Amino acid sequence: MPLALVSKLRLGSPAVRPDEELIAEVLAGQTAAYAELASRYRDKVERLCHRFFGDREIVRDMAQESFIRAFTKLSTFRAEMPFGAWLHAVVANVCYDELRRRQRRPEDLVADFSAPEYTWAQLVSEATPEEIVAAAEQRQEAQDLAHRLLDSLRPDDKTVMILKEAEDLSVAEIAQILGWSEAKVKIRAFRARQLMRKRAEQILNTRRRRAVK
Amino acid sequence: MNCFEARQAFITFWQRTISLEQRAAFCTHLSLCQRCNRSFRVFALSAPVLHSNADAAAGTSPRSRVTVLRRPPVRDRGRVGSARHPWWLLGAAGAMAAAALAVYVMAAPPSSAYVLERTITGDDSGIELTSFTTGGELFEPEGAALDPSHPILQEAPLGSRDDFAG
Numbered sequence: 001m002p003l004a005l006v007s008k009l010r011l012g013s014p015a016v017r018p019d020e021e022l023i024a025e026v027l028a029g030q031t032a033a034y035a036e037l038a039s040r041y042r043d044k045v046e047r048l049c050h051r052f053f054g055d056r057e058i059v060r061d062m063a064q065e066s067f068i069r070a071f072t073k074l075s076t077f078r079a080e081m082p083f084g085a086w087l088h089a090v091v092a093n094v095c096y097d098e099l100r101r102r103q104r105r106p107e108d109l110v111a112d113f114s115a116p117e118y119t120w121a122q123l124v125s126e127a128t129p130e131e132i133v134a135a136a137e138q139r140q141e142a143q144d145l146a147h148r149l150l151d152s153l154r155p156d157d158k159t160v161m162i163l164k165e166a167e168d169l170s171v172a173e174i175a176q177i178l179g180w181s182e183a184k185v186k187i188r189a190f191r192a193r194q195l196m197r198k199r200a201e202q203i204l205n206t207r208r209r210r211a212v213k
Numbered sequence: 214m215n216c217f218e219a220r221q222a223f224i225t226f227w228q229r230t231i232s233l234e235q236r237a238a239f240c241t242h243l244s245l246c247q248r249c250n251r252s253f254r255v256f257a258l259s260a261p262v263l264h265s266n267a268d269a270a271a272g273t274s275p276r277s278r279v280t281v282l283r284r285p286p287v288r289d290r291g292r293v294g295s296a297r298h299p300w301w302l303l304g305a306a307g308a309m310a311a312a313a314l315a316v317y318v319m320a321a322p323p324s325s326a327y328v329l330e331r332t333i334t335g336d337d338s339g340i341e342l343t344s345f346t347t348g349g350e351l352f353e354p355e356g357a358a359l360d361p362s363h364p365i366l367q368e369a370p371l372g373s374r375d376d377f378a379g
Contacts, residue, residue: 050262051262051263054262121258124254124257124258125254128240129226129239129240129243129250129253129257130240132254132257133226133227133229133257136227136257136260136261142261143261143262143265145258145261146258146259146260146261146262146263147262149258149259150259150262150263161263162263165259165263165264166262166263166264196255196259197255200254200255200258200259201255203258204254204255204258
């Protein structure tokens with residue numbers, strides 16, 4: 001794995017005992033050491049899961065599923081890369097699989113906003129940029145609508161969008177994590193960006209049409 | 214600031230890591246350029262998830278973050294006579310400080326000069342040996358910190374943590 005990817009994916013957390021030592025213990029049969037590994041990376045894992053899913057229950061489930069999958073695949077971990085980077089790739093794949101399992105029709109997602117979401121869309125449409133940024137921090141519906149917007153994408157597109165935009169990974173890095181060709185990642189990224197813009201314009205225009213009525 | 218620079222500044226503006234000068238230039242550009250303005254609004258719809266700095270998964274909700282951000286500046290918090298610190302509160306704090314000082318003076322051991330003077334004069338009626346008790350003995354018997362079997366040195370069992378290994 002390229003060094004740049006390793007440094008970007010490094011989920012951090014220097015600790016008293018190195019990750020490699022704990023992993024060696026787990027592989028030797030001392031499974032209790034895995035609890036310490038999990039506690040080190042839980043916040044980072046849940047944060048990445050939260051990019052994919054807005055529901056906290058699903059986020060917790062996905063985080064737990066990620067740790068379970070990482071545990072069962074731990075023997076495939078190679079020490080030349082940080083455990084955090086490897087775990088990051090596991091989490092991305094777990095969330096991607098879940099997205100595909102939960103595949104929904106995009107039309108259902110954009111059609112029925114709640115009243116607070118409409119209010120937020122109205123604010124985004126009309127307020128000044130500074131007001132928008134300030135208001136986004138206070139409003140849960142800002143996150144809800146953003147999740148709804150992302151949910152309107154296909155699982156492939158959403159995964160690429162999150163890894164590229166939120167995690168700031170390159171095309172090559174995403175291709176490596178998901179096991180895709182770089183061409184596929186580029187196509188998905190382009191398509192995802194186009195669709196996101198289209199859906200966002202729909203939201204803003206829908207709100208405007210309602211306001212006219 | 215041109216359009217390219219403005220698009221580059223979307224994320225830093227959203228995350229409030231942009232400098233004040235750049236921020237002003239950014240806002241000026243958006244007020245003049247309709248395309249960038251529209252693009253920013255499109256960006257703002259997904260930014261709460263894609264470009265949020267909040268550690269939502271760690272339990273810090275946006276609302277609690279706002280609460281922290283909206284705390285008054287330090288210079289306002291200590292202002293005498295402000296609505297946040299009425300006079301009676303300051304008076305009570307002063308009275309408590311005076312009471313604490315009085316207790317300290319009464320409980321403190323006599324100075325060595327005082328003890329020496331009493332020893333020379335032979336008048337030890339006012340000296341209590343118990344007043345020389347060290348501070349550490351008030352909490353733990355001496356030597357307890359060196360005893361590995363002492364309860365304070367026993368670690369919590371590892372199994373009390375959540376075990377994702379199931």
